[in-house]
Amino acid sequence: MPEYTRLIHQYLRHDKKFPHVWCPGCGNGILLGSLIRAIHQTGFSKDDIVIVSGIGCSGRLPVYVDFNTLHTTHGRALTFATGVKLANPSLNVITIMGDGDSMAIGGNHFVHAARRNIDVTAIILNNSIYGMTGGQYSPTTPYGMRASTAVYNSIEQAFKISELAVTAGASFVGRQTVYNAKLLDSLIKKAILKRGFSVVEVITHCHTQYGRQNRLGSAVDMLKWQRDNAVPVEKAAKMTPEALKGKIITGILVDRDLPIYEEEYDKIRAKAKGLV
Amino acid sequence: MAKKDFRLLQGNEAIVEGAIAAGCRFFAGYPITPATEIAEGMSVKMPAVDGTFVQMEDEIGSMGAIIGASLAGVKSMTATSGPGFSLMQENIGFACITEVPCVIANIMRGGPSTGLPTNPSQSDLMQARWGTHGDHPIIVLAPHSVEECFSVTVKAFNLSERYRVPVILTADEVVAHMREKVELPPVESLEIIDRVHPTVPPDWYIPYEDNSLGVPPMPAFGDGYRYHVTGLVHDVRGFPTSRPDEVDSLIRRLHRKIDKGLDYIQEGESFLMDDAEVAIIAYSSVARSAKQAAILARENGQKVGVFRPITLWPFMRKAIEEILKNVRAVIVPEMNMGQYSREVKRVDQGYARIITLNRVDGQVITPDDIIRKLKEIY
Numbered sequence: 051m052p053e054y055t056r057l058i059h060q061y062l063r064h065d066k067k068f069p070h071v072w073c074p075g076c077g078n079g080i081l082l083g084s085l086i087r088a089i090h091q092t093g094f095s096k097d098d099i100v101i102v103s104g105i106g107c108s109g110r111l112p113v114y115v116d117f118n119t120l121h122t123t124h125g126r127a128l129t130f131a132t133g134v135k136l137a138n139p140s141l142n143v144i145t146i147m148g149d150g151d152s153m154a155i156g157g158n159h160f161v162h163a164a165r166r167n168i169d170v171t172a173i174i175l176n177n178s179i180y181g182m183t184g185g186q187y188s189p190t191t192p193y194g195m196r197a198s199t200a201v202y203n204s205i206e207q208a209f210k211i212s213e214l215a216v217t218a219g220a221s222f223v224g225r226q227t228v229y230n231a232k233l234l235d236s237l238i239k240k241a242i243l244k245r246g247f248s249v250v251e252v253i254t255h256c257h258t259q260y261g262r263q264n265r266l267g268s269a270v271d272m273l274k275w276q277r278d279n280a281v282p283v284e285k286a287a288k289m290t291p292e293a294l295k296g297k298i299i300t301g302i303l304v305d306r307d308l309p310i311y312e313e314e315y316d317k318i319r320a321k322a323k324g325l326v
Numbered sequence: 327m328a329k330k331d332f333r334l335l336q337g338n339e340a341i342v343e344g345a346i347a348a349g350c351r352f353f354a355g356y357p358i359t360p361a362t363e364i365a366e367g368m369s370v371k372m373p374a375v376d377g378t379f380v381q382m383e384d385e386i387g388s389m390g391a392i393i394g395a396s397l398a399g400v401k402s403m404t405a406t407s408g409p410g411f412s413l414m415q416e417n418i419g420f421a422c423i424t425e426v427p428c429v430i431a432n433i434m435r436g437g438p439s440t441g442l443p444t445n446p447s448q449s450d451l452m453q454a455r456w457g458t459h460g461d462h463p464i465i466v467l468a469p470h471s472v473e474e475c476f477s478v479t480v481k482a483f484n485l486s487e488r489y490r491v492p493v494i495l496t497a498d499e500v501v502a503h504m505r506e507k508v509e510l511p512p513v514e515s516l517e518i519i520d521r522v523h524p525t526v527p528p529d530w531y532i533p534y535e536d537n538s539l540g541v542p543p544m545p546a547f548g549d550g551y552r553y554h555v556t557g558l559v560h561d562v563r564g565f566p567t568s569r570p571d572e573v574d575s576l577i578r579r580l581h582r583k584i585d586k587g588l589d590y591i592q593e594g595e596s597f598l599m600d601d602a603e604v605a606i607i608a609y610s611s612v613a614r615s616a617k618q619a620a621i622l623a624r625e626n627g628q629k630v631g632v633f634r635p636i637t638l639w640p641f642m643r644k645a646i647e648e649i650l651k652n653v654r655a656v657i658v659p660e661m662n663m664g665q666y667s668r669e670v671k672r673v674d675q676g677y678a679r680i681i682t683l684n685r686v687d688g689q690v691i692t693p694d695d696i697i698r699k700l701k702e703i704y
Contacts, residue, residue: 067565097550102394113554113565118547120397121556122390123420129387133394133402134547136378137352141398141548159390162383315378322373 054083061086061096063116071110075269077228077254078107081175082114084231085144088238092142100143102131104156107182107256108148108175125156128163131170139169139312142242149176153189153209164218167246168311173238174211174249177256185259196263212251216304221246223303227253229276230300237302246310253280253298331510337475337502338405341431341495342367344479345403347513349520350429351377352402354391356384356410359443360499361433364405385410389417392428396421397555399546401483405431408450409440411457418492419458420557422580425490425534425544427521429482432494433502434610434661436688445688446499448610449662454494455639461577463584465591466494466639470613472506478636484519485591489583490541496638498661500611500690524551533564534576540583584640592637594645598624602631604703605653605678607646607670609635612659612691619696628704641669650677655703659683659691679703 051059058064072078089099099117103109105124112119118141122130127145135143152160152174163170179197180186187197189209196203215223222244226234234252241248255261255272266272276298283301286294320326335343341364345353353368355361365381372379378395382388385406392402406414411432421428434450436442454466465485469478479495486493524531524543533553534542545551558566559573567573584591595613598620599605608616613634623630633649635642650656650670656678658667667682674680683699685691 066563096552097548100398100547113556116552118552119554120394120547121554121558122393123416123557126386126390126417129382129390130394130397132380132382132387133352133354133391133396134398135394136380136391137395137398137400137402138546138548158383159387162387315373319373319376322370 057086057090061090061116062114067113070114072107073258075257076107077177078111078175080228080231081173081234081252081254082111084234084238085173086115087235088242091235091239092242094142098140098142100131100134100141101146102127102134102143103146104148104151106148106151106180108146108151111146125151125154126159127151128156128159128170128172132163132168135168135170136312136315144171144173144242147172147174149174149178149190149211150180150188153211157189161214161218164215164220164247164249166311167219167221167308169245170247171241172247172249173252175252175254176211177254177260178208179256179260181256181259185263197260198263212249212303215249219247219308220249220304221308221310222248222305224249224301225251225253225298225303226300227276227280227298228255229273230280233300240302244305246308331512333508333510334505335472335508336363336505337469337472337497338363338433339367340472340475340508341405341479342371343510344476345429345483346371346375347476347516348401348480348483349518350401350403350483351375352392352395352400353377353404354380354382354388354395354402355404355406356382356388358407358410360435360502361405361407361431364431385413386417389414389430393417393421393424393426396426396428397547399549401427401487403429403431405433407433407435407443408437408453411450411453415457419460419462421492422458422462422464423460423557423559424555425542425580426492427486427490428492429479429486430492430494432496434496434498436686442688444499446611446690447661447686447688448498448612449665449686450496451638451662451665454496461581463491463581464494464639465489465491465584465637466496467636468496468609468638469636470501470610470634472501472504473508474636475501476508476510480516480518481593484517487519487521488541489587490521490544491584496610498610528552532562534560534562536562536575536579540579540586588640591640592642592645594636594642595634597632597634599631599633599649601629603629603653604631604655604657604700605649606630606632606657606659606696607635607649607666608632608659609638609666612661615691615693616659616696618693619700622693622697623700628700630700638666643673646670647673650674653678655679655681657681657683657696657699659696659699661685661691
């Protein structure tokens with residue numbers, strides 16, 4: 051049996067929930083593949099993995115995977131994940147969110163989960179648009195681009211998700227495109243294994259909404275754009291800000307050891323019991 | 327005999343004690359008057375019992391966190407007041423449809439909006455019932471003393487575990503902030519109910535399969551029963567569906583499990599009701615004034631009794647219908663514009679005269695206020 055078939059049988063609810071809801075050519079499927087390959091490489095038991103999502107195209111991911119899966123309310127995935135993780139720290143909790151989900155309605159929860167540095171992995175599918183509702187502009191839609199609620203053009207500045215996560219205090223932050231799926235596998239694996247709040251910003255495409263409204267071509271054209279514009283962080287360090295304009299800096303942006311909430315809370319328990 | 331555990335406690339403090347006795351080991355909250363003492367108490371006590379306290383960034387997050395903790399197998403609660411309760415409503419609906427046990431204490435202050443943060447009110451009665459969107463049953467309990475803040479909190483956890491529902495524990499600011507001497511019962515003497523865990527092998531587990539109680543067994547994340555939890559309407563396996571027959575049976579089961587349990591869920595106190603000609607129906611702190619008013623009225627030869635619903639929702643229709651049939655008149659004093667009295671009127675088939683007494687000035691309803699109303703009858 052080929053490796054990918056074995057993984058499908060091992061990790062997907064392949065006999066229950068397929069076909070999936072995503073459009074043909076969507077990058078979410080590439081991320082789904084990366085996610086299960088990364089989890090497989092970590093060697094964790096399926097029983098110990100909890101996948102939590104919010105609402106939107108990204109929110110539908112958990113239903114397809116054979117873990118403990120939780121599809122929550124819009125923007126709130128990290129709050130549910132906080133409860134799961136603190137109630138049972140032995141679980142490995144991974145949240146899947148979209149750009150609108152994590153940055154707009156869930157922006158507050160995102161910065162505070164990072165600030166607490168709770169041991170949860172946050173994977174954000176950034177496709178620069180609200181896809182499921184029909185292509186409205188999101189907090190990551192670049193200035194000047196079109197959307198169904200910005201038919202003239204968007205006049206808002208796009209959020210830099212990874213940079214926000216670094217500032218907010220996450221232990222680990224990385225960014226990768228779905229075009230570089232192999233690199234995405236290893237980035238997600240590192241994020242899952244990292245203790246503390248880890249963020250993986252996944253640059254993906256929505257050719258159905260964002261691509262169509264902005265005449266960016268097919269899914270393949272948009273993947274090629276990712277290939278041509280991704281710059282590894284090591285290379286970016288030697289480039290001028292002008293040369294970096296419009297580029298996607300990929301790789302590990304930060305990997306640091308900061309106090310982890312659960313470990314700090316164990317100290318509080320000891321204090322409360324008069325042990326220290 | 328073990329030494330009795332007498333304490334001078336505030337209502338909010340008794341809620342903390344009751345929750346811990348009931349097995350609560352996770353609290354997430356956000357500061358808000360007049361409920362803050364519950365969070366403060368939990369921050370001290372939770373770590374000492376190997377539980378967890380977390381102060382979230384808002385009440386939306388608090389509600390999400392307690393649902394997550396409950397799914398991980400830990401009894402959980404949050405506490406808030408009107409404005410924060412409004413923020414929690416979306417996720418309360420999530421707990422309703424996913425059938426996640428949890429307890430929400432709502433200490434009522436005056437509203438709408440920021441309103442009267444430090445004054446009592448009973449104006450969240452309908453928010454507790456209908457605050458979240460969609461068709462859903464809800465259990466709302468109202469203690470009227472510090473002692474009951476303990477025992478009713480235990481009951482709230484028991485009902486939430488038994489029926490897999492969020493339970494709202496609601497008290498007005500007076501009950502939450504007053505101090506009384508209470509005797510805390512030994513934990514061993516309490517009836518503590520835990521959610522039913524599946525006993526079938528994981529492969530056979532059907533997460534939302536109907537049974538005689540209408541309440542499916544619930545595993546914790548990590549137990550080996552890997553299942554899907556979604557706020558979408560789901561089939562018995564937990565997967566999203568929009569098939570009319572599957573949608574219908576889920577929504578009806580959510581209602582049926584509460585309807586079938588009414589006798590178990592509903593609890594009220596009758597005070598001097600045996601020969602009463604006039605009944606005062608009151609809850610939370612107003613019930614205390616009502617009892618005093620009944621005692622004073624009887625000194626004047628007026629046969630007045632009090633019925634106090636502890637279970638505010640589901641509405642105690644049977645008990646109240648019975649009262650209406652046996653008295654001349656009913657007074658419903660409330661610190662709102664008539665939220666409970668409207669429900670009493672709904673079940674009245676011309677049995678008795680219903681008199682409302684409403685205070686919305688942020689002040690308590692006194693026994694004198696009720697005595698004055700009695701003059702309209704006698």
